Amino acid sequence: MFLTFRAAVEAAVEDALTALDLPADDLGVERPPEDVDAVLASSVAFRLAGETGAPPPAVAERVADAVDPAVHEYLDRVDTQGPYVNFHPTPRYLSDTVEAALDGDWGRLPDRGESVVVEHTSANPTGPVHIGRARNPIVGDAVARILGFAGYDVETHYYVNDAGRQVAILTWAYETFDEAELPEAEREKRDHELVRYYRRGTTVLEEGDPEAVEAAESAIAAVMQGLEEGDPETEERVEAVVEPMLEGMSASLERLPAAFDRRVHETEFMPAETRDATARLRALDEAVYDEEAWQLDLADFGIEKRLVFQRSDGTSLYPTRDIAHHQWKLDEYDHAVTVLGEDHRLQADSVRAALELLGHDTDPLDQVIYSYVDMPEGKMSTRAGTGVDLDDLLDEAVERAREEVEDRAGDRIREDDLSPEDVDRIARQVGVGAVRFDVVAKQPTKAITFEWERALNFEAQSAPYVQYVHARTCGVLERARSEDSTVSSSVDPTALSAPEERDLVRAVARFPAVVKAAAEDRTPHVVATYAREFAETFNAFYRSCPVLSADEEVRAARLALVAAARETVGNALSLLGVEAPESM
RNA sequence: GGGCGUGUGGCCUAGCGGACAGGGCGAGAGGUUCCUAACCUCUCGAUCGCGGGUUCGAAUCCCGCCACGCCCGCCA
Helix, strand or coil, rough: CCCHHHHHHHHHHHHHHCCCCCCCCCEECCCCCCCCCCCCEEEHHHHHHHHHHHHHHHHHHHHHHHHHHHHHHCCCEEECCCCCCEEEEHHHHHHHHHHHHHHHCCCCCCCCCCCCEECCCCCCCCCCCCCCCCCCHHHHHHHHHHHHHCEEEEEEEEECCCCHHHHHHHHHHHCCCHHHCCCCCCCCCCHHHHHHHHHHHHHHHHHHHHHHHHHEEEEEHHHHHHHHCCHHHHHHHHHHHHHHHHHHHHHHHHHCCCCCCHHHHEHHCCCCHHHHHHHHCCCCEEEEEECCEEECCHHHHHCCHHHHHHHHCCCCCCCCCCHHHHHHHHHHCCEEEEEHHHHHHHHHHHHHHHHCCCCCCCCCCCEEEEECCCCEEECCCCCEEEEEHHHHHHHHHHHHHHHHHHHHHHHHCCCCCCHHHHHEEEEEEEHHHHHHHHHHHHCCCCEEEECHHCCCCCCCCHHHHHHHHHHHHHHHHHHHHHHCCCCCCCCCHHHHCCHHHHHHHHHHHHHHHHHHHHHHHHHCHHHHHHHHHHHHHHHHHHHHCCCCCCCHHHHHHHHHHHHHHHHHHHHHHHCCCCCCHHHH
8 A cells, every 4th residue: 555655656746846847857755754744755845946946845835736636546635844745645545554454465465477596594514503694594584485475486495515525524524433432412413413423523634643634535535526426326425414414404494483495405416517517617718727726717807816616636616516506596597596694705706707707697696695693702613513503592592481471471461371382382482583583683784793681682672572462463353253343344444543543554554565675675674673663553552542442433443453453463473484473 | 905794872773865863772760440561651871983075965975094794715
């Protein structure tokens, strides 16, 4: 509804300017501050003041006079406040908004008939997921949900680096060391068990005596060569350790929840596609053979660092395989979004440049960059075993949420008691939701230093604040149902006259525009910001507008509005991957 | 050294060319015979890193500087 209204306002301003014979290249349509009672405003008058020789307020008057509200949908009237032209919607804007929101799937944008692959997380299968990288699945999952809701045909991929040196080390270590000589696993989970081999392996490589290191290096090299050639036996050996590791990691990710439509393995592009890409790269004018390795000169793309794409021993590197991988993505999908840490940026830019050189249009490629989460003491590392595991964070979050639920159970006003199952459910929804919301609500490029107290703060501006609004809407609707009231699918707009009612409807109306912006810019945090503002608006309404005790007509309208609000806040939470509790 | 990113009250954060820079945490004062108080109201608190510039107008754009992070591997 907001989108329709905005289009109408833009058309109205443009028509008015044209009629006044003024330039209409910048309409200055924007959202006014909260205390101004208009849905949209225009600041064109500032820009036209010089043009017309009149002061901005006078220009604003003229523009406002030139608008004919009758010919624009939902446009009721236009007035001015100083230099600003303000636009007010018709009562139908309110009723149509509520009715549309009740129609189901509120906020979903029409099908675009375009596919998009969202690749995220893609953590190396070397150990348990720690929270240094936890932004990736949380942001990536939200981006995928938002794009899907915005009308794209979305597929999510976890790209498995199963052909690199790291997994070769893991494979060699797994086959070499005896479990009896390793420390006990931190959890009875395959990823925790297997990471012990990886850690022991890297320790030997770093601190072992020269002979041992040499033997290890040759064993590792043999694994990499085998993979390069597509040797089935080597692939089997690697798979034997990579797959259980991934199962363990996935189990943690699913708690967020972050699930994937498919895992795409590097080895799927070996040897054929990688060899083909290597050959085509070597044929380029920008290809340089230096110190027995093949490299790509990307100076024309502003990248000083040469991209090495074939080692002196003839094997490929991660970027080489990623080029083959991305050629496939470009062939299969209309758009490809990759969520990756800031340290991979140069890498990704280089791959993109190489794809351009190979003749691909890389416009469909898009990156969402996030900054790693550090500990107060410094970086987290799988190898060193420093940092906090995602499982530990989620366990702690749920545990603290449970304490909250139990504390609050005592002074509940409502007489219905929570069953043990309810307590479990709420603790999980609130605990996991708080972690997710805390991460997804921030711009991903901002650095985060992990602190327990801050990450697990359930106070205002966190997930529970928004979830609580959803629970409240459910509570009202449930009560109404028990009194045999049904939510009417049509609304009398004149019954919604209180400012808190109007504000809430207007907030509902904006939701599709928020989805659109978040999808276009790949910025899930704007949905979180909206959800928080929406919750605030709802709470203002809830405070001053009793629903069930209101007179019949007002009651019907408010009940419909509550149902619309539930749909809105529920869908917003779902886009963020945060559960919407029906009670809490 | 070069490239990229970030810098908003004690702390976290939104805004990224227009109406007095919004929230939250924290500190303090209130609010529940009424649909869930994980709520609400009020008070305290900001040279929007620093300095220039562009503009009628700059937290927002440009230039310079400073601080922090990331990258500059035949690792991924």
